[in-house]
Amino acid sequence: MANQVTGEQGFLANLGKVYGIYTGGFLAFIILVAILEQLGVPNRVLGYMFVGFTILVYAIIGVLSRTAQVSEYYVAGRKVPAFYNGMATGADWMSAASFVGMAGSLYALGYDGLAFVLGWTGGFVLVSVLLAPFLRKFGAYTVPDFLAARYGGNLARFLGVIVLICCSFTYVVAQIYGTGIIASRFLGLDFTIAVYAGLVGILVCSMLGGMRAVTWTQVAQYIVLIVAYLTPVVILSTQKYGIPVPELMYGQALQDITAREQEMIANGLAQAATLKPHVTAFLTYDRLNYFALILCLMVGTASLPHILMRYFTTPSVRDARKSVAWSLFFIFLLYFTAPSYAAFAKLEVYTNVIGQSLDALPAWISTYSNLDLVKIYGITLKGLGGGIGAVKAALAAGALDAAGVATSLQAAGQDALLASWSALSEPVKAVVFEAVKANPAIVASDIFTPSIQAAAQAAGNTTGLLTHGALAIDNDVIVLSTPEIAGMPYVIAGLVAAGGLAAALSTADGLLLAIANALSHDIYYKMVDTKAPTSRRLVVARILLVLVAIAAAYVASTRPSDILAMVSWAFSLAAAGLFPALVLGVWWKRANKWGAVTGMIAGFGICLYYLVGTRYYAVGFYEMWSGLSGASDAAVTKFNDLKAAFEGAAPEVKASALKALDTHAQTIANWFGVRNISSALFGLPVGFAVMIVVSLLTKAPSKAMQDFIDEIRRPKGKELMEGGNLVTEIH
Amino acid sequence: MAKSNSEGHWAATSRLMYIALGIWAFFAFFIHFFVNSLNAIVIFGFPLGFWFAAQGSLIVFVALLFWFAKKQDDIDSEFGMAEED
Numbered sequence A: 001m002a003n004q005v006t007g008e009q010g011f012l013a014n015l016g017k018v019y020g021i022y023t024g025g026f027l028a029f030i031i032l033v034a035i036l037e038q039l040g041v042p043n044r045v046l047g048y049m050f051v052g053f054t055i056l057v058y059a060i061i062g063v064l065s066r067t068a069q070v071s072e073y074y075v076a077g078r079k080v081p082a083f084y085n086g087m088a089t090g091a092d093w094m095s096a097a098s099f100v101g102m103a104g105s106l107y108a109l110g111y112d113g114l115a116f117v118l119g120w121t122g123g124f125v126l127v128s129v130l131l132a133p134f135l136r137k138f139g140a141y142t143v144p145d146f147l148a149a150r151y152g153g154n155l156a157r158f159l160g161v162i163v164l165i166c167c168s169f170t171y172v173v174a175q176i177y178g179t180g181i182i183a184s185r186f187l188g189l190d191f192t193i194a195v196y197a198g199l200v201g202i203l204v205c206s207m208l209g210g211m212r213a214v215t216w217t218q219v220a221q222y223i224v225l226i227v228a229y230l231t232p233v234v235i236l237s238t239q240k241y242g243i244p245v246p247e248l249m250y251g252q253a254l255q256d257i258t259a260r261e262q263e264m265i266a267n268g269l270a271q272a273a274t275l276k277p278h279v280t281a282f283l284t285y286d287r288l289n290y291f292a293l294i295l296c297l298m299v300g301t302a303s304l305p306h307i308l309m310r311y312f313t314t315p316s317v318r319d320a321r322k323s324v325a326w327s328l329f330f331i332f333l334l335y336f337t338a339p340s341y342a343a344f345a346k347l348e349v350y351t352n353v354i355g356q357s358l359d360a361l362p363a364w365i366s367t368y369s370n371l372d373l374v375k376i377y378g379i380t381l382k383g384l385g386g387g388i389g390a391v392k393a394a395l396a397a398g399a400l401d402a403a404g405v406a407t408s409l410q411a412a413g414q415d416a417l418l419a420s421w422s423a424l425s426e427p428v429k430a431v432v433f434e435a436v437k438a439n440p441a442i443v444a445s446d447i448f449t450p451s452i453q454a455a456a457q458a459a460g461n462t463t464g465l466l467t468h469g470a471l472a473i474d475n476d477v478i479v480l481s482t483p484e485i486a487g488m489p490y491v492i493a494g495l496v497a498a499g500g501l502a503a504a505l506s507t508a509d510g511l512l513l514a515i516a517n518a519l520s521h522d523i524y525y526k527m528v529d530t531k532a533p534t535s536r537r538l539v540v541a542r543i544l545l546v547l548v549a550i551a552a553a554y555v556a557s558t559r560p561s562d563i564l565a566m567v568s569w570a571f572s573l574a575a576a577g578l579f580p581a582l583v584l585g586v587w588w589k590r591a592n593k594w595g596a597v598t599g600m601i602a603g604f605g606i607c608l609y610y611l612v613g614t615r616y617y618a619v620g621f622y623e624m625w626s627g628l629s630g631a632s633d634a635a636v637t638k639f640n641d642l643k644a645a646f647e648g649a650a651p652e653v654k655a656s657a658l659k660a661l662d663t664h665a666q667t668i669a670n671w672f673g674v675r676n677i678s679s680a681l682f683g684l685p686v687g688f689a690v691m692i693v694v695s696l697l698t699k700a701p702s703k704a705m706q707d708f709i710d711e712i713r714r715p716k717g718k719e720l721m722e723g724g725n726l727v728t729e730i731h
Numbered sequence B: 001m002a003k004s005n006s007e008g009h010w011a012a013t014s015r016l017m018y019i020a021l022g023i024w025a026f027f028a029f030f031i032h033f034f035v036n037s038l039n040a041i042v043i044f045g046f047p048l049g050f051w052f053a054a055q056g057s058l059i060v061f062v063a064l065l066f067w068f069a070k071k072q073d074d075i076d077s078e079f080g081m082a083e084e085d
Helices: A002-013 A015-038 A043-064 A070-078 A082-093 A096-138 A143-150 A154-187 A191-206 A210-241 A246-266 A287-301 A305-313 A317-335 A338-352 A363-369 A381-396 A402-412 A415-422 A426-438 A444-458 A477-485 A490-528 A534-557 A563-587 A593-616 A618-624 A633-648 A651-668 A680-697 A703-713 B002-028 B030-038 B048-078
Strands: A374-376 A471-473
Touching: A002 A015, A015 A043, A015 A210, A015 A490, A043 A154, A043 A191, A043 A210, A043 A490, A070 A210, A070 A305, A070 A534, A082 A210, A082 A305, A082 A317, A082 A490, A096 A143, A096 A154, A096 A287, A096 A305, A096 A317, A096 A338, A096 A471, A096 A477, A096 A490, A096 A563, A096 A703, A096 B002, A096 B048, A143 A154, A143 A305, A143 A490, A143 A563, A143 A703, A154 A191, A154 A305, A154 A490, A154 A534, A154 A563, A154 A593, A191 A210, A191 A490, A191 A534, A210 A246, A210 A305, A210 A317, A210 A338, A210 A477, A210 A490, A246 A338, A246 B048, A287 A563, A287 A680, A287 B030, A305 A317, A305 A490, A305 A563, A317 B048, A338 A477, A363 A374, A363 A381, A363 A444, A363 A477, A381 A402, A381 A415, A381 A426, A381 A444, A402 A415, A402 A426, A426 A444, A477 A490, A490 A534, A563 A593, A563 A680, A563 A703, A593 A618, A593 A680, A618 A651, A633 A651, A703 B002, B002 B030, B002 B048, B030 B048
Parallel strands: none
Antiparallel strands: A374 A471
16 A cells, blocks of 8 residues: 555656656657557558557556545545646547647638637636636545535536536537548447447556546547647648647648639539638627527636536645646637638649549549548439449349339339439449449449549539539538548558547547446435445445446447537536536525526536527427527528428428428527527526526525535635535534 | 625626626627638638637636626625635
């Protein structure tokens, strides 16, 4: 025991050295892989080396950090220095979506996408100024602990747990989904296997050591992810502009993009109506939605339990504040680089892809077309491959022409092939059929060019050049393809994959711990078995962690279609459900139990109602609230027409008429035009208002509670909780 | 004395909170109302309105948090509310 303690003190005293050596080792490993690549080792082996090596390191850290102490398990013994907690929070915060998708959103949305950059950074100001230091002084293990102490009992705790699970579970599912996507793309693993491999990667980091293990792996993961994110774009900036500071150099790219946009419109490669100039504001989101989104993301950031609980691990209140500053600094390194990724990629696509002859497109287009991520006139190599399979089966079943393929497949009961066939457009069907008929051994890449040429002709494009409107790029491609676009060796692409995995795993770890801790500490220990001994608490915590992880991996393996949209909802739900109760709990002594309980229910309830109503019950929602809808007259007429069409539809087309009606209704089912991603715009004020009014109408908190709040407000003195229990009960 | 100290500490803490949130609100929202006018100014190729949303505001947030941590430490020491080391 004594030995273990000194060993640990040695670790904490030498953190700089330990992580310095780790970073050096990681860079050496990258160089090693680069050398192996030059020696001709195949890319796939290099990819496995990257992913295998990094996950092995995380697992070793996880096992070395195992613990049998409750305070180590829940809050890493409150010994994490501000600087390292900042890095861990950075990894905790930046998810697969930030790493892989953010630059892509900026590519697609231009200025309007910056709402995400602003929203996901500015929230940390609220964390530091309004919440983190006070929660640290309180000394809780979980966020619901604070609600229970401040608002007298388990009702508030229970509501807090519900909000926490609602916003964290979909989020963790999305992270595991992300690991599956990255692993299957880079390693060629089957998606489901990749999901469960990701699950193992997450569990080895968190199960044995809880918060302590997650903290030290997250620091290691931050280093991997930031090196992986910055390297390609720094190289690109050096190649193009001679200076390795992309954040400074992409101003020139912005100018070039603007010039090229005008040129494309002038020579007919793009339509002024559909091309969104990169630097022009409010083309996708109107002003209301742009600012509402920033607000919801910021307040949501300040309310997400897996972020707040990271500040429970610092040695002092002062360190908690410093740590938020370091967190934002480390997050900032990635977020203020993302716009340069987007600009460089856009300039590349606008100059070297759009306007090229359809038979001479760059090679990376086909790489991502193979993965269904780049579409030209809706055509991908993957889709063509499916079409070839369909034609072969149909020819075997006796089809004579392209029009006969569908009936043959239907008769043969080949539903999967029929679906791939139906996904192709008519001119492409003809090309595929004739090609396969002439040569059954043909592969998709052989007919790619003729297919897009046929589709271009059908679309009235007689120039033979690729136009802006014909090209669709998935958001994920921007970061993933940058190494390839710039002609960098595969080692860089492998590095990016390892970075994306680090981002997904680290966020999943933090979320999983937040959910499992809420269940084991708040539900089991505080509500079910308040006398449970330490050893049993830890066993329960670990069992629940594994169960939640398996449930999340299972949901991810079913590829839920709405998962990415649901993640963005987490911010609004957390903001409306938790922010008023947390902030007023510290800053307003008059706030009491009934105010908090009703405020949480009202704020969260409104938010959930708006999200679910506008997304899943759009027709009913619109009809109930049509007076508040931001719909234009034309949209209202269209709604009425579709509604009439649905009501008069014959039974066999009823389903498709309903789908058309529902799709349109989703665009007009709203209050004042606010998108459902910003539903906290309603939930927040309602939550605050209800909480304040009900608090004032009911009894003021006791003197003991007032003293308790005073204690939280001053950094000096001991924590108010120890070992997960209040030191003095508040009556 | 102890009581007034406590009140003084909270008053100073609250004042700092309002200042910090004021700066935050200015760079999170207010300045972006004028993006179209700011975009007319171009520095190193960056239209200024775009630059503030992409980078300027972020730099301010980071600096603000380090400044805030320092200021709150000063307040805690001044009123004898700082933690013992």
